[in-house]
Amino acid sequence: MPDEDSLPEAHEQAARFTQVREAHKTEATEDYVELIDDLIRVNGEARLVDVASRMGVTQPTASKTLARLQRDGFINSEPYRSIFLTDQGKTLANESRLRHEIVFNFLLAIGVSRDAAVRDSEGMEHHVSEETLKVFEKVIRQNSK
Amino acid sequence: MPDEDSLPEAHEQAARFTQVREAHKTEATEDYVELIDDLIRVNGEARLVDVASRMGVTQPTASKTLARLQRDGFINSEPYRSIFLTDQGKTLANESRLRHEIVFNFLLAIGVSRDAAVRDSEGMEHHVSEETLKVFEKVIRQNSK
DNA sequence: CTTATAATTTAGCCTAGGCTCAGTTTATAC
């Protein structure tokens, strides 16, 4: 039961929520470039139809999001053609994949089932700070010995 | 380097992203009721001005969100008066607080600093499944021995 | 080589959640 002292300072609490909102803004971008990178590796190219079906959205929704990614310099694509990552997009995709893998392997390491780890790492990866990520890596290393 | 087999089935991958999007929809609601509950405990009442400053948004933004929470049955409030949680709101606030505390204590238990734990638990709490939460609790118990 | 199908885009609509600026209501201070 919290008492008077139990509330953090308003501006600190506000800063945290603001930070979470910032993270949300980049989530879609990260998820899309990560997926596009996967599709290129595995299929040789990334097509909108696959992006849409794997993101679980309709094609017009994927199309609109991809237009934003292009506007912001993460991808390149000609109308009706397949999608390419820019250097900026590749960098973000690599960072996202690494982070995703660390969170996933960490969950496995502490005993979470493969299924839940797959599901939870998708949402968690965007909200883990560098510091926490380092701790996750340490736990993974300890467990693999 | 992924090969042909490395992509999950499209419908499974889609289901995960859809699930994360669902979680996002309830995030704001959970954060607001949790905060309102805290304010009532500590201050005796929850006022919009405090909700806004602690969420890090302007008063009109908080006002609009609170209108939605009222529409959806989580809070009650008369115009220009303070905010009360409905039973549904209280239930959600309790669940959110519990979940938040588990994630926070788990991060501390594995060696994350207090500051980072405070920050990361805010974003992570909405993306941790029941199964993973149980594992987190187990780790907390092991560490407190 | 034409026709049918599949992929992509465009247009238009919706909700959530940000914002500013202006107005109204409530509380506070003389």
Next chain:
DNA sequence: GTATAAACTGAGCCTAGGCTAAATTATAAG
């Protein structure tokens, strides 16, 4: 008890990210 300040609301705008329906372009089949 009235003036000022603080709290709250309302109007209107923006972006992101969902959707459907319809048009366009590219591809495949005969």
